Amino acid sequence: CMIKIKEKSVKLCHCEENAEHSTSQSHYNGITTSLVTLAPRNDRKIGFTLAEVLITLGIIGVVTAMTIPTLIKNYQQTRTINQLKKAYSVLNQALKMSEIDNDSVENWSKVQDIGETEYTNKYWKPYLKIVKTCNSPKDCGYENNTPWQNANKTNRAISPNQGFIITSDGVLLGFRSYLNANGTIFVDLNGSQNPNKLGNDLFVFVIRKEGVKPAGQSMTYCNKNNTGTDNGVYCSGVIMLNGWKIPDDYPW
Numbered sequence: 001c002m003i004k005i006k007e008k009s010v011k012l013c014h015c016e017e018n019a020e021h022s023t024s025q026s027h028y029n030g031i032t033t034s035l036v037t038l039a040p041r042n043d044r045k046i047g048f049t050l051a052e053v054l055i056t057l058g059i060i061g062v063v064t065a066m067t068i069p070t071l072i073k074n075y076q077q078t079r080t081i082n083q084l085k086k087a088y089s090v091l092n093q094a095l096k097m098s099e100i101d102n103d104s105v106e107n108w109s110k111v112q113d114i115g116e117t118e119y120t121n122k123y124w125k126p127y128l129k130i131v132k133t134c135n136s137p138k139d140c141g142y143e144n145n146t147p148w149q150n151a152n153k154t155n156r157a158i159s160p161n162q163g164f165i166i167t168s169d170g171v172l173l174g175f176r177s178y179l180n181a182n183g184t185i186f187v188d189l190n191g192s193q194n195p196n197k198l199g200n201d202l203f204v205f206v207i208r209k210e211g212v213k214p215a216g217q218s219m220t221y222c223n224k225n226n227t228g229t230d231n232g233v234y235c236s237g238v239i240m241l242n243g244w245k246i247p248d249d250y251p252w
Helices: 050-102 116-123 235-241
Strands: 002-005 008-011 020-028 031-039 130-134 163-167 172-176 184-188 202-208 211-214
Touching (some): 050 116, 050 184, 050 211, 050 235, 116 163, 116 172
Antiparallel strands (some): 002 008, 002 031, 020 031, 163 172, 172 184, 184 202
């Protein structure tokens, strides 16, 4: 630091080269003085404390735990709807091709008259891309003969004589006389893979003269509050009636 007297300078102190400083001047009896004020060097590094890091990680964990289940559910439901749409389209195309060779569906032999296996072999197998025909549920990859569940998670029996076929898409189709004289189709979208539950990966269609249609459309048999043994049978119709979307009170 320097004091300047007229044209002479007197060194008062040593200043660090890189120190931040400010200069102020004063005048007294013709003497001009310059005062340099040194500012302390700030070598402190800016960062986060351990507590701040832990709090941030905790918040991220809570948000993740809240959002990931919803994202997974939305993905599963979207995939199910897309698979269901495709299966519904494939079945109706197969029915139309079968009618060319076997007359209109109302003139077909009834399932209960010729049996499920013969009905499947005659009216459906030639018109679908089949990779396997099953003689029993276990032959289809299921662990037992009652792998299917209703929407309320009670077991649903499968007839050992039911005509099962697995398509090239991995969809299992089972044809029965259940619900409708012209036949009923159980559609397991992912075959023997879980959950094997009505309304999730298992859906029911009936065969009518107008084509393959949902078993029904009433929420009575597709409702998360229904504890009945047939809950879930109408879920394909509920989804279609809702514009191919799963409603909020759906028994997922």
